[in-house]
Each structure stands twice: as C-alpha cells, then as structure tokens.
Amino acid sequence: MFLMAGKSAGGLGRGNERRSIYQKFREVDILDKKKTVTALKPGEDRAILLGLGMILSSAVMYFVLGITTLRSYADSVWTEEGVCVVLNSTVTADMNCSYNCGSDCWRVSKYPCLQVYVSVNDTGRVSRLSHNEETQDASSECVYVPRCQKDSAAMHVLVVNISERLKVNQHVTCYYDPSEQQESVLLTRLYDHAVVFQALLWPSCVLVGGALIIVMVRLTQYLSRLCEEIGKIKR
Template sequence: MFIWTSGRTSTSYRHDERRNIYQKIRDHDLLDKRKTVTALKAGEDRAILLGLTMMVCSIMMYFLLGITLLRSYMQSVWTEEAQCTLLNVSITETFNCSFSCGPDCGKTSQYPCLQVYVNLTSSGQKLLLYHTEETLKLNSECSYIPKCGKNYEESMSLVNVIMENFRKYQRFSCFYDPQGVQKNVILTKLYNTNVLFHSLFWPTCMMIGGIAIVAMVKLTQYLSFLCERIQRINR
C-alpha cells in the first residue's frame, strides 16, 4: 500500500513537472511574440512618422518655391522668344558699388557699364538688351553688371570678354514682352519652364514617397488585422 501510493505520487509529480515545463515554454513563446509585436509596432510608428515628416517638408518646399520662384516666373513679362541682331555694344561709363571683405567690413568699388543695343527681328525695333530680369532692377542703364569686387581691372577684363563675344556672335535668341509694356529684351530668363520643372520635381518626389510609406504601413496593418481575424475564426 505504501509503495503503490509512493508510485502514484511520483507519477503525479512528473506530470506536474512536465506541465510546468510546457507552461514555461508557452509563456516564453508569448513573451517573444509580445516583444516581436512591440518591435513591429515601434517600427510602424517610426515609418509613419517618417512619411508624415516627408510630406510636411515637401509642403514647406512648395510654399517657399511658390512665394519665390513661381511668383517670379508668373510675374515675368518676357515670355516670347525671338531672334535679336546686334546693332551696337559699348562701355559707356562706370558706376559705384559696394562689396563685403569680411565681418564688419564694407568697401566701395566701381564696375564698367556695358550697353548692348539689338534689333528685334519680329518687329524691327531697336531695343536695349539686358542679361536677365534682375539686371534691369539693379541698373536700368547697363546690359550687364559684373560682380562687385575690389579689383576694377578684373571687372573690366570680364566685361571686355563679354563685349567681344557679342561682336563675334551677332545673332542670338532673346526674350521680349509681346504686350509691349517693357521696351527692352533680355538674353536669359532666370526662371524658365525647365528651371521650374526641376525645382518642383524633388518636392513632388518627396511628397509621393511620404504618401507611399504611410499607405504601405496602413495596408500592412490592415492585412495583419485580417490574418489575425481569420485565425480566430478557424480556431
């Protein structure tokens, strides 16, 4: 009687020990699963944050470009391209300018004023040519304004090179105002269609990338929810 009871107690002990081992394994698996779910949830949150950050940055870039580049592009009246023929190019006079030579240092210098008169082929008018739209704003008497520097001879040398190029290539493309408000032409547009396209291309790519990241994370979460729901139904 004592031996039979002892054997039963030993068998029950082994069964309880085996059940404890299974329980520990199950708890360990649940813990690993929770850690995996937590890690995935943190990764999804970071991915969504990245996507939202990319979208916000692209919106800010659109805003900055809209008030700078796009605004200047829309306000430009030199929209039509035509052929210009050189009539006269000369250095008329010198103008004073100021330049920075370091912190708390400002000095004055001079630059030569280059004037270029052309014949607009489409209308036959004699017009003053400007390098860009900004040249007209800086000094309406000069076709080209070199960068202000302390060495006047360097500015004069640069202007002479440009003058010789005009004399060499006497027929070239230019832009004019078809409405006739501006009685002048420009050689190069600062903000043309090509510049506008490339300036808006990267913010657009960033916006699309941000939307794609958020959409993929949300799709993954939805598919995971569906899989879990199907597993519960099958059980």
C-alpha cells in the same frame, strides 16, 4: 471492473495530457504573436511619424518656393522666346559701385557700362538688351553689372569680353515681353521652366515618399488583421 476503470482513467489521463500539451503550444503561439505585435507596433508608429514628417517638410518647402522662385517666375513679363540680332554694342561710360573691404568698410570702384541694342525677331523693333531680371533692376542702361571688386581692370576686361562675343555672335536667343510694355529684352531668365521644374522636383519626391510610407504601413496592418481573421476561421 477495476481493470476497466483503470483503463478509463488512463485514457482520460492521456487525453488530459494531450490537451495540456496542446494548450501549452497554443499559449506559446499566442505569446509569440503578442510579442510580434508588440514589437511591430512601435516600428509602425515611427514609420507613420516619419511619413507625416516628410509630408510636412514638403509642405514647408512648397511654401518657401511659392514665395520665392514661383513668385518671381509668375511675375516675370519676359515670357516669349525669340531671336535677337545685335545692332549696336558700345561701352558708354564708367559706373560707380561699392565693395566691402572689411567690417563697416565700403570703398568705391568703377566698371564700364556696356549698352547693347538688338532687333527682336527681325521685326524692326529695337530694344535694349539686359543680362537677366536682376541686371534689369540694378541698371536700366547696362547690359551686364559685374560683381563689384577692388580690381576695376578685371571688371573692365570682363565687360569687354562680353562685348566682343556679342559682336561675333550677332544672333542670340533672347526673351521679350509679348505685350511690349517692357522695352528691354533679356539674354537669360533667372527662373525659367527648367529651374522651376528642378525646384519642385525635390519637395514632390519627399511628398510622394512620405505618402508611400504611410500607405505601406496601413497596408501591412490591414494584411496582418486579415491573416488573423483567416486563422480564427480555420481554427
């Protein structure tokens, strides 16, 4: 009888010992999982903040582009592309300009005014040619307004070279107003489709990158919770 009691007590002792060992492993496993979750949570929070920061930055860039590049692109009336034939290219007069010579110092220089008249798309419509929108706003007569500098001879050479090129290449691509409200045509546009696309490319990449970071973090959190639920069901 004592032998049976001893055996029973020994069996209970070994069972308790196995349960104790299992419980210790269980506690270690739970502790490791808690440490992993604790370590991952700050990293996930920082990743979400990074994604939100990127989205906010892209919104600011979109706003800045909207009031600068996109506005200038939308306000431009020279939207149609055509072929202009140079009819006349003449240096008419010298125009005055001022350049900075130091702190609170401005001096006057001169550059030649080149007037160019073209025929748009062989329609007989004669228009004055300007380099771009800035030139059109700066001078209603000259095709090109060089950056003012002390050496007026250099500006004269630059304008003469443009005149010679237009005489050699009499057929040039130009942009005109289809409504014919603007009599002048442009040789180039400051903000065309390519410029707008390049301007919107970087904020779009930042926006997509920030959204992907947030989506990946949320997906990781979802998969982690799903694995924990599956583990509980198996146990």
